[in-house]
Amino acid sequence: MTQAANQPTDEKMPASPGLPLIIHTQYVKDISFENPSAPHSMRQGLPAPKMDLNINLDARNLDDLKLKDLYEVTIKISAKAMRDGEAVFIAEILYGVAVSFQDSVPQDQRHPLLMIEVPRLAFPFVRQIMSDLTQGGGFPALLLGPVDFYAMYMARFGKEDQPLKEAIN
Template identity: 55%
Template sequence: MSQNNGSALGGAVGQDQSGAINPSNLPVMVHAQYVKDISFENPGAPFSLKSGSEQPKLDVNITLDAKPIEDAQVKSLFEVSLRLSARAVRGDETIYIAEVLYGVAASMPNVAEEHHHALLLVEIPKLAFPFARKILADLVQDGGYPPLLLGPVDFAAMYLARFANKNGGSDDAKAQANA
């Protein structure tokens, strides 16, 4: 009898019978989650905060990065970085720029190496995104604006769009998408 860890994109890894992600079913151990960097620029304040102004145009970008971490005590340790960037512009005036770089240290000691890439760039970002999204929403709200409410992100679709024509890729590969 062989054990099948499944594929992060095939719907088996970490999902319960309803298809929902259950973190306790993922073959990944999260060692830490943390803010690596955070930035908020509010160049037009207080004038940009006036009520009745037209809605700014919003550009949101999500960037992923994963890299191995050398650790003598933990096998298959990686750091996944999730960057959320938001820029609000009204005309040619920048209203605000907000960025959160959120990190996750995770290991996958019992996962075949060919499954690492998808787990690192799909499943771990799925776990981290709600935390990073909340930090970004609070950051924008603390800057004097309504909170930035981002919907769910399909990290599997991002992964497929980026790596559909490649066989696997490297662990430090980056995937980008506009939200």
């Protein structure tokens, strides 16, 4: 392989047909697994721990001279397993996605696309990383179910909007 083949380019990857945004890259920004009660927490016959799961989303504009309207969307998933008042494990992932928009995307549709569509596209990757992380920590794989990012957006930012719903579907 030549050195040039290993170098990232600044060119946009072509967007998928019908997708109004371009995904430039996806990456783990931070990852953590704590196993504070090991090896006692892994004994056979113990009751299943109680899970506390939190998902947080954020989006910010990245200053980039070459790419107009470059954004970073982050998905943070925190999973804490508790048994008898003690932490069994704590797993956290902060996952980032760098995206830009097609020129035709109106300003009023950009925020919902960042906070609904980008997390929807990235979630399968985050789910797999969380599953592998907990399994690597000695526990059964944590299998996260589907997440309704539209409902999360509506709960956080406002009421039902039919044109918005049509734009993201």
